[in-house]
Amino acid sequence: MDITISSSFLPHDDPEAAVAFYRDTLGFEVRNDVGYNGMHWITVGPAGQPDTSIVLYPPAATPGLTDDERRTIREMMAKGTYASVLLATRDLDGTFERVQAGDAEIVQEPTEQPYGVRDCAFRDPAGNMVRIQEVSK
Helix, strand or coil: CCCCCCEEEEECCCHHHHHHHHHHHCCCEEEEEEEECCEEEEEEECCCCCCCEEEEECHHHCCCCCHHHHHHHHHHHHHCCCCEEEEEECCHHHHHHHHHHCCCEEEEEEEECCCCCEEEEEECCCCCEEEEEECCC
16 A cells, blocks of 8 residues: 555634634645635645645534534643644754744743653643654664
8 A cells, every 4th residue: 555644634713813824833835725714724744745734624514513512622722632742853943943932832842752762742732732743863
């Protein structure tokens, strides 16, 4: 089989804040911004990796959700427990400084983990956990 990861989905609740964070703080490209009924689906991704994207989507648009489920999702997003993504970089310290300067909520500074990786963690404007691991140079 020849299977690749094309897109992953992360919820957002403020399209302008999401774009500012992923474009201006992380340096991702904005590849698509689709609006419908006042909602936005925004596709972002790292420059030089056109086949890998994150779709930032409005969770309220998910079909079949009840009002109680939508409320639970909003509560979990506010707590930062709903969604996450793991990114990688060769320069963890430089990336951490850039994210920190961008006013992100820092969860963990760069740390050597007991399971063999060095990483950091922060939350995006919607509360999603973003972890960044350092990869070998």
